[in-house]
Amino acid sequence: MNTVYFFILVPMVYIAFAVFIIGMAAQVIRVLKKPKLNASLRIYPEEKPRWFWSIFDSILLPTVWRHNKALWFFLIAFHASFILVFLGHLELITEMKWIQLIKHEIFLGKGFVGLIMSIALLFFLFRRFISPTKELSVPEDYFLLVLLFLTVVFGSEMDWARRWYDYGEMSVDAYRSYLSSIFLLSPKIADVTTSGHSFMLVLHVFFANLFLMFFPFSHLIHSIFAFSLNKIRRG
Amino acid sequence: MEKRIREELLALFKSKLSRPMEMYLETCARCGICTEACHAYASMPLPKYTPAYRAEVVRRIYKNYFRWQGKTVPKAGECKKLDETIIDELKEAAYSCTGCRRCMVYCPFGIDTQQIMSIAKLLLVGAHAEPELLSLLADVSISKGESIDSFKEGFLEGVKNLEEEVVEKWRHEAGRTPIPTEVVGAEILYVALAGAHSIIPAAAIFNAAKENWTLSFFEAVNFGAFVGDPTKTKIIMDRIINEAKRLKVKEVCICECGTAFRVMSQLSGSRPFKVSSITEVHSRYLKEGRIRLDKSKFNVPITYHDPCQIARNGGVIDEPRYILSHLTDNFIEMSQDPKYNWCCGGGGGLVALGEETLDFRMKSAKVKAEQISKTGAAILATACENCHTQLSNLNEHYKLGMNVQFLSSLVSDALAK
């Protein structure tokens, strides 16, 4: 069991990050190498400045707001939560004063951020079972949602246990000692493998590793291309 | 399918993989927001008529041959092999899409289904499974360009026959030809369609505005673009570009034809001349006071159908409204936001295919007919030949009782002396 824990918490994390970073870079380079199209694919009327509106379109999803308010609500809630969770993980590496401008115990949102993400992911998943989204979806789409859901649920569980059920065996400091050690390339896993909740962390990290590795090779590449595509539409 | 044929088709596929195309193919999250954008789906709610589904037909081939997924876990993305069965699917996808790009306005990423369908169309051309008629029409245009000298005389004679009608609409000025051709150094080269209805009103308005113009030998429409053959598209377009260069004109004015305008103004890079739609030119004449219109000519409510390739995809949105404000005090908007106007249902070569596509065109444009009917207008104006034909068909099929008119005809009929 220890070997499995070690593999997931240390080498697999490095492999996942390497795959993620190299994969993302390779994807972007691959596309950049393709010839430009000598044509304008924009939609009129124009609104200027175009760079501003293309960022606006990419972040606030006005087209979704116009056509599907429920989906817009969950999409914004999900993506905003994603950013908060990302910041939370940065704080697990080291103290970040600029994030603490809003004073909080690590992970903003008192556990609700993870809850919102989980609910949003279930919403995204279940709407794929309804026609015509059903006919559009491919196994990969379900797989990614389930994978992310599992990552979020096991991750949040640790937060919820601490906050809502006074579970005290693994503290923020324990997580921080693990994650910062990973980033300093001198991995220490002792603090996070001895508690009864360790399996939660291990599963969270396992699913997160998988998610990172699939990320560059799936439509999640929209995290980058959304901006360029919206710029093309804006002209 | 033979290996050699498949390889040829894949080479064609690869030739379409530009930077934006790669991103269009990579990014779709299959969220389905685009479903309601398509008039075909809105009129006939079948999944195959959703924009994302059409794109998936192409995307699944892409993933199979150009991405790792096809080589590792093809099932995860339902990757598809390129074979005979997929040709039918490609045809259904490509020729149920009018390329109106309304779905592009819905998509959170702005994915261009028309672009993706251009791959499907090219594969069909490669597999000799495209609508023959469209290829024939493209070839006719090309043949005309190659041997224009042998057709010139007949054309000029035909044009002469129209002069009388032009003069009926607008008095003849001494020393001017009602329909000038081959004028070197003209301000405007007007590229019409083969029909007299595309030449007579335009000529009358040019003459009323005292424009120094010249009529092109070629028709504006680009059937190469309809059938999705980039080589033919370019040859057909170059005929006009070369003519414009030879005559050293300052501006090329495209008649009421959406495809012609979009291809020339948006899809072909920069030119040594200005490209305008005839609607823009007419609006300019009104602004500059070069023509005046008699508002009492049409005392009925008028509505206007924005042709997709001219408005949403070409940027000519305010100009027709400006013209209409000089034609009537009773203009009725069809769509709250012209960007969201429903497609007429006849684009992408469907109208050119005539009777063959009539049934689908009528069924898939039910929402369009309803939208038109709601305006309660008596005259339905538009500025695209393709839309005009389709709208006339809808008018008849759904018994809308509208008077379908070209905007340019309304202008020429209302010219104030």
Place this chain on the structure above:
Amino acid sequence: MNETIKADKVMDLKGLPCPMPVVKVSKGIKEVAVGQVIEAISTDPGALTDFPAWAKTSGNQILKTEQSGKEIHFFIKRLS
């Protein structure tokens, strides 16, 4: 003028929208036997360039083009 040409089928293509004259004549020619002649009537000057180009592309033959007033009469022989 050669008065001997007799059309097996007459098609009125006056005032049709683009590209219907060519579309209709393409269909129409298939409805007569090889060697038979159709007479297509148009008022569009574009037809004067379109029809010869179409005949060349589709491998048919225009026997005669006759202009009477505004009307243009094409006599087209099906060759293939």
